[in-house]
Amino acid sequence: MTRILLTTAAIAISASSAYAQQTDVTAAALAELAQYQAAEAAVAQRLETFDTLDFEVFSGRQWDRLHESHAEDIKVHWPDGRITEGLDVHIADLEAFFVYAPDTRIETHPIRIGQGEWTGVVGVIEGTFSAPMPIGDGQFIEPTGKPYKLTMATIGHWNDEGVMDEEFLFWDNLTFMRQIGLAQ
Structure with missing residues (x-):
């Protein structure tokens, strides 16, 4: 037992x-x-913020909302190779699109990816060269009335506060200039 x-x-x-x-x-x-x-879930939220950024804030020129997606000290890498720092500088650069193409907009992100603190979207930016383009020293290029439609990509690094602290922008500037009639 x-x-x-x-x-x-x-x-x-x-x-x-x-x-x-x-x-x-x-x-x-x-x-x-x-x-x-x-x-x-964090990546999904960042991609949703990206959609709002491009479709509403950028396309609607709602610059007072840019802080929803960008840090105050945002570092931006532009397709022409320059790098800017600061939200106010970035807003001024974005506003410049609308001076000569007031109908500039982004309405689609056919590709949206992310991992960890990084996201990437492919978008389509389009508009019409319908107003004089300032080129400095009080000089302008007269509008051609031609539309542009470019595939572009944005890679963003997100910080712990849920906003981008660094952004990499990509598009083909030569294609842009050809489409608006300023290059062959």
Whole structure:
């Protein structure tokens, strides 16, 4: 009888240990899943903010809302190679599009990707060269009335406050100049 009790106790202890190990494995897997889901939710939120940025804030020239997606000390890498710093400088650069093409807009992001603190979107920026383009020293290029439609990409790095602290902009400036009639 004692032998049966000891055997039963040994089986119970062994089962309890196996159950505890399984519980630890399950808890670790659930923690990893929760971490993955939180990261995916953060990327989804950043991409949603990106859509709002381009479709509403940029296209609608709502510069007072740019802080919703950009840090005050945003660093922007432009397609022509220059790098600017600061939200006010970025707003001035964005507003420049609308001086000679008041109907400038972005209405679609056919590609939206992200991982961790990085996101990328491909968009289509379009408008019409319908107003004089300032070129400095009080000089202007007269409008051609020609439309432009460019595929562009934006890569953004997001900080812990949920806004971009660095942005990389890509489009083909030669194609842009050709479309508006300023290059061959």
